[in-house]
Ligand SMILES: O=C(O)C1=C[C@@H](OP(=O)(O)O)[C@@H](O)[C@H](O)C1
């Protein structure tokens with residue numbers, strides 16, 4: 361699908377989509393509640409949205425034994441646990457990196473083999489090899505093709521024990537082990553080397569706590585102790601609005617709203633959230649963007665002069681595309697650190713940011729290790745000089761959203777191919793963007 365983005369000012373109010381990171385965790389936790397729990401193991405998940413990644417997790421929990429009912433209020437789902445009440449031979453986790461790494465350790469609690477597979481970009485992301493050895497050490501059998509990719513087949517159960525995990529590529533498998541290990545017969549000790557994306561681990565611990573699970577951890581997230589034989593408890597759980605999806609709209613307000621105008625307002629954002637991508641507020645502050653927080657409502661306005669800034673996005677890698685869009689309009693060269701984290705996302709994200717922003721006339725330099733240097737706009741009319749109007753999302757939702765936002769201030773319309781990629785996290789993105797465009 362192609363979307364045309366016309367140069368336009370933006371103004372208006374949007375409700376942030378539901379966080380897919382929280383939704384996937386909460387669905388997994390609700391699945392693990394025993395059916396005998398009172399009242400009957402039903403959890404209530406509120407404000408959940410159905411983007412592709414959350415739908416994939418919903419399908420996985422259903423296949424692993426959960427019953428799902430739709431509440432009368434939009435976004436409310438009732439989930440009755442009953443883990444392994446059904447014994448699937450296969451789980452298809454769609455394109456979700458988190459579901460791949462979260463449901464594999466859960467599937468490894470099954471005594472019968474379960475094959476975890478997916479489609480699209482996830483089949484090109486090396487998720488399998490990093491999980492195999494730790495799962496074997498914890499007592500599971502694991503087989504996969506050997507090249508590091510899905511599908512992979514696991515059987516268990518995990519018995520617990522001590523295991524070392526490399527956290528430098530991704531935090532998601534550690535999230536999976538944290539969620540699966542409370543069911544093991546023995547305690548699990550995780551020693552994590554070079555943990556990255558650590559706010560996502562704090563989010564996992566928060567969800568575990570809400571569902572009655574305890575786990576101790578070192579302050580720097582290098583060690584976890586998860587007692588075995590714990591019981592998940594049913595919970596009423598509210599899925600927060602998504603700072604990741606909101607980040608692009610906030611940047612749209614900062615770079616493309618009317619100078620001196622009302623700006624862009626995003627509702628449903630928890631100012632005290634543990635989400636990694638709440639860090640967009642810090643980046644906007646460094647760039648000099650005027651902002652007002654009122655409860656859960658954040659308004660971003662445009663100022664005449666945005667300044668280049670330095671920002672380390674190692675622990676909030678999903679912000680890079682939105683940060684590049686912001687930096688494109690800042691005076692000077694913005695230095696973003698942490699590009700090493702981007703190689704195995706839906707696309708090789710540093711490279712795709714450089715390629716697609718170059719079409720918009722923005723110079724992105726990746727020559728220094730772990731650094732993305734974005735040269736801000738110099739044209740006196742404040743518009744990007746488009747070099748090629750045919751943009752490509754590379755099937756990466758965050759590239760589609762960030763290039764669309766930057767294109768609001770281009771000197772001509774551009775066409776983004778693969779625009780449907782936004783369905784992975786934010787299916788309403790194009791509607792929301794159109795609703796705030798003034799022409
Ligand atoms: O746990 C999560 O919900 C996520 C963790 C991060 O991945 P990594 O830990 O692989 O960086 C992030 O990029 C991803 O979009 C969602």
Ligand SMILES: C=C(OP(=O)(O)O)C(=O)O
Nearest residue numbers: 455456457458678705706
């Ligand atoms: C990388 C992402 O997600 P995941 O790893 O869960 O596929 C993302 O949403 O940008």
